[in-house]
Amino acid sequence: MNSQKIMSEIEETINQCTKCPLHETRANTVPGEGNIHSPVVFVGEGPGADEDAAGRPFVGRAGKLFEEILKAVSFSREDVFITNVVKCRPPNNRNPMPDEMMSCAPFLFSQLQVINPILIVTLGAVPLSFLLEKKTVRITSMRGNLIEYKDGVMIFPMFHPSYLLRNPSKTKGSPKYLTWQDIKEVKRIYDEHRK
Numbered sequence: 001m002n003s004q005k006i007m008s009e010i011e012e013t014i015n016q017c018t019k020c021p022l023h024e025t026r027a028n029t030v031p032g033e034g035n036i037h038s039p040v041v042f043v044g045e046g047p048g049a050d051e052d053a054a055g056r057p058f059v060g061r062a063g064k065l066f067e068e069i070l071k072a073v074s075f076s077r078e079d080v081f082i083t084n085v086v087k088c089r090p091p092n093n094r095n096p097m098p099d100e101m102m103s104c105a106p107f108l109f110s111q112l113q114v115i116n117p118i119l120i121v122t123l124g125a126v127p128l129s130f131l132l133e134k135k136t137v138r139i140t141s142m143r144g145n146l147i148e149y150k151d152g153v154m155i156f157p158m159f160h161p162s163y164l165l166r167n168p169s170k171t172k173g174s175p176k177y178l179t180w181q182d183i184k185e186v187k188r189i190y191d192e193h194r195k
Ligand code: SF4
Pocket: 014, 017, 018, 019, 020, 021, 022, 023, 029, 086, 087, 088, 100, 103, 104
């Protein structure tokens, strides 16, 4: 079976999923989208209200900023694959609970298996702590560093775009300034491993 077909089947399974309580309040599932041949996969924590309404990841205000960040290094969202740890919106934009992430994780891992990226870019602390299986992570000190994950795959933590919306300064050392450095590094790795 080809990769696109397997991905469509994963998506279909997500659309039918009732494995955790988040299915009760979702309008739409948000499986993720983009280039399944990308060497880079971006992983956020979960859909927000706009994403839940659209059934697509990163389409709200934070999503628009995320697109601008990508554009700044001549990336488009179609170049990469974008998804979240949980595929249904946690109510009131709360963080996903550990058991919800555990229930949903097989979908993310299946997607990663199909895409087989060289780099997983985690957006914010939640996907980083989940993938590293650490209760707490310090995104401010860990961002911008390559972390060995498994099977030759690296994790590269970045700030979540919603954090950047709350911290708009672009002065040297600010989260936005550091994100600019980080996305340049992501693009460099992408170009080196483009399939
Ligand atoms: S969040 Fe994941 S596990 Fe929970 S219902 Fe949605 S798709 Fe299923």
